[in-house]
Amino acid sequence: MLWLRDYTDKIREHLKIGDAKSLTYAALEARLALEHVCYDRLRIAHKYISNDDLRTWRPHYVVRAVMEMVDTNIASEWTLSIGSVHGDNPTEYLKLGTQKGFDPKYVSQLWQAMSSFLHCELPKNATSAIEHYKAENKLRPKIEEVLNELDRLAEGTVVASMVFQQVSFDCVCGQRNSRSTAVLKLNDIFNCIKEGCKEQYRVEKMGEEFLFERHLIPVSCYNCGDANGLPYRQVCELDKGSEGWKFDCRKCGKENVFMWKLKQFKRNDKDDASLL
Ligand SMILES: [Zn+2]
Ligand SMILES: [Zn+2]
Known part of the structure; x- marks a missing residue:
């Protein structure tokens, strides 16, 4: 991961200057680098996961989501080698590259520490000053800890999502979607990987075969x-202020319109709600 050197070089430059202002800039670069490391694991898995399947952008969560939905080893350390001669039982191997692993929880702790340095200090009372930067003796040790981790990760020469068995289907939008069978679970719901497509699919199983059913809400035709x-x-994402959404009934062809409507309820003795 040679690109990490751009970050670590800048962090070192700021550490060398060493005042609180420079250390704060070092913390910013360190935070960006940690995010880049985590998002890089998502980028290489994007064939198998939509950004809409992520509940938050927090870096460690993104890695966890990729581990759960694509490749459990996305943050593990491994070395890729190839047999030096063609055949089933090669005795010598050529090393192609190593993916550096990391603990998402530890990276999260470092990222949160860096984030905490990027805020002004809350005033404790009416006369206290609003400190612009954190104290140098607080900043430096933690930034150096991040730098150590980034230096270790920078030694990695490859990152890859290892999906050995996958199953594919075409979304109604035409996008081919693929999922790793190793992590698929019955009734999982996931989004189409095409940016902007709102289609979701539920995982079904028939014997050993995975099937993907569109996630739909049944709406009865008024006619x-x-x-x-x-x-x-x-x-669900229909704008509450919109004039509604129209569709033509598939059976009788009549136009149906529906929209969000605010309703008032009254609680009765059993604490149930009844519509007014
Ligand atoms: Zn789609
Ligand atoms: Zn109808």
Whole structure:
């Protein structure tokens, strides 16, 4: 991960100057570097996961999500080697590269420490000053700890998502989606990987075969009562101030419109709510 040297060089320059202002800039570079390390593991897994499947952008969570949904070894250390001669049982191997592993929890602690340095100090009372930078003796040790971790990670020569068995299907938008069978679970719901597509799929299983069912909400047609399946996310993310969403019933062809409506409820003795 040679690109990490750009960050570590800048961090070293700021550490060399050593005043609180420079150390704060070092903390910023260190924080960015930690984020870059984590997001890089997401980038290489993006064929198998949508950003919409991430509940937050926090770096360690992103790594955890990739571990759960794509490759459990995305943050592990391994070396990739190839047999030096063609055949089933080569006796010598050529080393192609090593992925450096890291503990997402430890990276998270470092990232939070760096983040805490990037805020002004809250005043304790009406007369206390608002400190612009943290004290140098607080900043330096933790930044040096991050630098050690970044130097170690920079020695990695390869990063890759190891998906050995996958299953694929085409979304209704036309995008081919693939998922690693090693981590797929029955009833998992995930998003199409195409940016902007709101389609979701539920994992079903028939014997050993995985199937993907569109995640839909049944909406009954006002005219014929037929249950039309509408994309779950598109319904849930319908703008509350909009004029509604229209669809033509698949059975009778009548136009249906629906929208969010605020309703008032009254609590009764059993603490149930009844519609007014
Ligand atoms: Zn799609
Ligand atoms: Zn109808």
